[in-house]
Amino acid sequence: MYTLKKSLGQHFLKDKDIIHKIVDVLKEDAFTQLLEVGPGGGALTNELIKIPGVDFLAVELDEEKVAYLQKQYPSLKDKIISRSFLDIDQPFKTTFTIIGNFPYNISTQILFKILDWKDDVPVVIGMFQKEVAERAAARPGSKTYGVLSALLQPYYEIGYLFDVPPESFNPPPKVMSGVIRLRRKKEMLNVKSEKAYWLLVKTAFNQRRKTLRNATKSLFSPEVLTDEIFMKRAEMLSIEDFAALTFKMTGFGN
Secondary structure: OOOOOHHHOOOEEOOHHHHHHHHHHHOOOOOOEEEEEOOOOOOOHHHHOOOOOOEEEEEOOOHHHHHHHHHHOHHHOOOEEOOOHHHOOOOOOOOOEEEEEOOHHHHHHHHHHHHHOHHHOOEEEEEEEHHHHHHHHOOOOOOOOOHHHHHHOOOEEEEEEEEEOHHHEEOOOOOOEEEEEEEEOOOOOOOOOHHHHHHHHHHHHHOOOOEHHHHOHHHOOOOHHHOHHHHOEHHHOOHHHHHHHHOOOOOOOO
16 A cells, blocks of 8 residues: 655545546547646546547656555556646647646645646646645636736636545644636736736735735836726736736836
């Protein structure tokens, strides 16, 4: 068998009903290449490798789990990348789907890493700490809407699918979990530049209790800051609002 390592935030899914729900959601979109992040003890992997006609890879940092998986599932020989997901190069040259019970201690970093590959990743099915899952899928005006929401949603439609209770894991985490799906948008948000958009969003939410006028005054001329939209707080702005404001920022070709 194997040991569970707290240092790696290991909470392995064991609930077969939840596993089948995740796989059913995965099958709603066509794919031929699949990357599983953090297979751990292989509960989800066991179902994924049964899907016909799919080129499957997994990335797992824990060498003990890699050895266990290769012994338990001989078909995984040469199919496991034994590194941190955050350190790997893009594993497929053409489009691929990503699925995983993502390690909660680096889940936000994982989502931003996926953005680097967004042109080749049309779908992501991920299990996260519920708070992170809700932030990713949050809409403007909600308390959970923030940097993560506004940076992911220009590229992906994000849906919160269902809760996963602590008892579905071994050992049970102290928090509720949630599964979300990211589907790549076909139409891109019209921004002056990606750099300008990211800077504006991060600056606006860095002082989210302040009005936009106070939080982002370093990015706009005094004349532009008189616009009524700057009386709002960051969480009230849609991604389209942020995108439109990028064209009024100073220092980006104005």
